[in-house]
Amino acid sequence: MSLTIPTNLVLNPRSNKSLTQSLPKSTARFVCSDDKSATQQQSMKAFSAAVALSSILLSAPMPAVADISGLTPCKESKQFAKREKQQIKKLQSSLKLYAPESAPALALNAQIEKTKRRFDNYGKYGLLCGADGLPHLIVNGDQRHWGEFITPGLLFLYIAGWIGWVGRSYLIAISDEKKPAMKEIIIDVPLASRLIFRGFIWPVAAYRALLNGDLIAKDV
Template structure:
């Protein structure tokens, strides 16, 4: 902070007595300036540069590998999983030696070996988690990263099961008006069943339509 004093306030040792009479009170002038404002800009720039450098270091540092499920490791990193793969392939290769190279059993065993390698490769590729026994574990806690392990196959299973049930229900309803419906249950009417099977692929839409119409549930039950 600097202080500016007017020149008319300089003391004259010869005229000390008339100092108060010669200088009016209104002529006293003080000018103050703060040097902190000029130095705050470089300090803020230094703080900003330090923050940018720290954030770049944190972002570029590799994140530690932590398993999302306790006790499970990715199958591609599991030693027990790799050991199981080697054991299964070795067992098939030992059986392959008992047959001629171009025989039917040898061709079947070669196909089984390739299928086994592909299965283990897919387990590691799609991020399945293995336990200490080396076997893949299905994660059913609703985690989106593991939907392909349980939810997607589960929905497919429900669709197929519903399709089978809907086709059977439609076939029983179709033959209920026949003279001998029990015989139609024992000896399947193939042409009728074929038409119902192909119509059954849209069973969710058909079930919803019957639900709105009130025909989904039998009225006499």
């Protein structure tokens, strides 16, 4: 089946030259500029949404995954649950030997609650347990396990350095005293307190002393 269109019904396209000339140039430029601005705003919104989503994903706690050979999440380990029951049962057996409101009974009840919280936290924070049911620390630098070793390790180094830097500063401060040995035996509390509050920026102070050549004694 074919369809024939009469030639007298075909409209000749008109030239848009007059229409184009009737539009001001400034209006055409304004429309283009507005489209470009809208596109930039959409791009910025998409970029902001991507950054926000990335921040949420990075800050969210990673689920415990048995990515280490021979280890399973503690909350899924049968041996881990067995150890918890054994420890609680042992404490409850000791609890029966004392009166309910006695001091030993209260101490044992507190110990039972601490034991339950400890095992609950081991499972909640995604620690991995071995076949023995004991939690294992992962120290291979995996970002998912930083909270087990690297973060506490850095915190320990910072606190240890703080204590050492305050002690060093105290010895330097009393070195000009007539009897510095007495200041070591009987601590000058006001001086030590000032140095303690000043010592929390010890990494910056140590770097500055290194640049100035004061970190190491010159007569050593």
